[in-house]
Amino acid sequence: MLPNESPDLDFEYDDTDRYEVEISELYSYTEEPEFFLNKRCYDEMEDQFMTKPWTKQTKEERKVHVLRLLNATDVSDHDKRMHSVRSILYLCQGCFGECSTEEEQQKWTQENVYLLYECGTFSAFCELLSMEIENGTAASSALRKPAVSLADSTDLRILLNVMYVMVETLRRGVEGDCEDWQRLRENFLQELVQPVSDNESLALVLFGMVTKFCSGNAPHFPMKKALLLLWKVLLCTLGGLHNMYEVKNEKRAHLNLPPLTEDSHEVCKHLRASSPPNSCTDLIEQQQPRRSFRSSKKPDFLKQSGIEDPFTDGGGNEEDDMTASDEEIPPTPPRPSTPQPIKGLPWTPKVRKKDIEVFLEHTRAKFVGFQVKNDDQSLAGLPHPIHEGVRVLRQHLYVSMCEMQVDEEEELSRNPLSKQEDEVIESPVELLYQAMLPNLPQFMIALLKILLAAAPTSKAKTDSINILADVLPEEMPTTVLQSMKLGIDVNRHKEVIVKAIAALLLLLLKHFKLNHIYQFEYISQHLVFANCIPLVLKFFNQNINSYVTAKNSIPLIDFPHNVIGEQADLTAENLETGDNQCFCWRNLFSCINLLRILNKLTKWKHSRTMMLVVFKSAPILKRALKVKHAMMQVYILKLLKMQTKYLGRQWRKSNMKTMSAIYQKVRHRLTDDWAFGNDMDARPWDFQAEECALRSCVDRFNNRRYSTECTEMDFEPVDNCFLSVLGQEVELSDEFKMNYEKWLDIEVFSNQVDWDQMVNE
Known part of the structure; x- marks a missing residue:
């Protein structure tokens, strides 16, 4: 390995990290003193009602004590109520005071969570959360303060901590669950979809928290905990991405479509396992930038959204150049003398029905001289090679569920009286979309505002939202060690927020697209209008290799390590001692999810692809290829592939190794002109008609299915x-x-x- 060559990252992409990591990321390091405060509150309650330690009691004795604690959460006295809530949090934290190992603490967390849920704790805490959200006294007190700190969000943080630990524990289940625990877990998953306050589900309550926080009316809301809980609630109700392949095949079978032959995750695993040492990253290394041939002026369409242009506060390197060449790459090490056989491309090529129609249209115009409308079968008058080409195209024809849904919507629009829509299945995804629909634009803008504030390339502004209110202590650090600890805590806090939002947005996009294409398009358009594309590019306009390998963690004081056994003193030396991993799981997870979101938003959308060109994404994305992970590289190369014909021949000529990497790693569309097409004069506004037509279709879909009023003037009843x-x-x-x-x-x-x-x- 060369001295400057980074190793391949042994990162396993999944819905979440390990259970213990997800729980530890819930707590900030400034919350450390509160763990023992929870224990003290529990001990005081235990002294009143119990004679034996919690771990020595029978299940019935523990249940009686939980019911006493729940009764105490329903009193009007604030101090007594929160005293009981802290005691319940201590139970969720596994009664760590009675445990000698982290494994024992985790075991008691699981047992206690199931017992707490069986006693009705979760529904009671949902009501407490709704009540605390509407606590005007806390909000007005925070608004009057010049600086909001950790103390202002104490009550909300305790409630969210309990709910998050319960959701994450019940979501995962326990290996070898007994029948009672399996039944409780099934009941819990059903309960999450039900309304908890004002006919709103828990997900809607949390979305409301995010919106209220971004409006400035509740600066004390602990956003990291609220976003983590919202993400995990949606994982429970909608399902994760790891089983999306099976769910998609079930839906395709219902529509009489052939099953998918490839699972994207499995293909990426194969790429990683079989890629030679000189893989995609070795093909594309550091380039010396040249002058750009495009204007750096930002387009006017950024002004239409509710958040500012993410590029206005720096982070962009003006010297970055779209024409940066691959030719200035340092020489790669010599390949083995034995040639490595190429077994074939990793992806099966695909062709859309529309591609075949366009191909026949062009060939008929060339060889026959006239068109045959609505006929994609007849090959009369065409030469034999064209017959062979059409046969190959049909052999790789792929019909998506989205195409079928679009065709069905067009037929409903043409025949509103004679064509009846199929009954809409009230699935969790459908119920969530119906609930989100009235306020969905505000939800998306709020999430992107928080993502912008948490991005490492964003500079602090006086008018930007404060996402650090639930991590900054009341008294600022006075020593160098305390300052170092707080600095790591703040960076970790931002990374967890980015992780939660990236996973949350991808989850919504994937499930809405699987449910109905126009639900996906509606949320996509609002993300685009809120500047999601330049925001993600701004995020990647940094040293991504450094971000992926960042060590903003202090294992010594991660929960539960910081509360079990004898604690070592924190010093500057062990403060910087992290784990042995060569990457940060949450940061690499966030990067992959943001790239997947960008792909979702821009795929088959010419105007959005042109936004990638206008914002000079090519050098930004090429730098990110230095992260040696197959899945991340595939999604970067997809984004580069879709814009190559807009970058011109000179760019392709100067970046042939990039083109080779795209050819080797990305799925081929047999009629795509990505490798030779040239459309240098195209601009985003050239394709605005497509966006307007899409918006009309989406609005028609929403009005027909979800509006209570008839919006088709030609079919309104007439009062005579x-x-x-x-x-x-x-x-x-x-x-x-x-x-x-x-x-x-x-x-x-x-x-x-x-x-x-x-x-x-």
């Missing part, structure tokens, strides 16, 4: 009753009222009206 029409209340404008006499003179007194004939008609 004269008295009914005259009896309708009509709201008159102030301008009309001021000029009412003039209107009477012109429209009534100056015209002769046969009132008898009008009434008779």
